[in-house]
Amino acid sequence: MGAVPGALDDGLRFLPAATCAALVFTTLTVWDLVVLDWIVFAGLRPRLLTLPGTEGMGEYRDLRFHLVAALKGSPLIVVMGVLGGGIATLVA
Secondary structure (H helix, E strand, O other): OOOOOOOOOOOOHHHHHHHHHHHHHHHHHHHHHHHHHHHHHHHHHHHHHOOOOOOOHHOOOOOHHHHHHHHHHHHHHHHHHHHHHHHHHHHH
């Protein structure tokens, strides 16, 4: 822990904070895709999470459908990185 105590003596800069926020949001997005969408919704398909009237829809098992939906939301990673970096820089 030798380098940690003085690591933020100059303050928190925007680019490292934005990069960190974007990486956190990217990690959450990948976790959502793999664990929730692919394993739970496409693999296990619990009745509790199936909407009424959609029981037989093929999109539940279609892994590509979930991947495309995750890619459509990926521009939010940049937005969240900029917002998170800006907030963290202002607070620090």
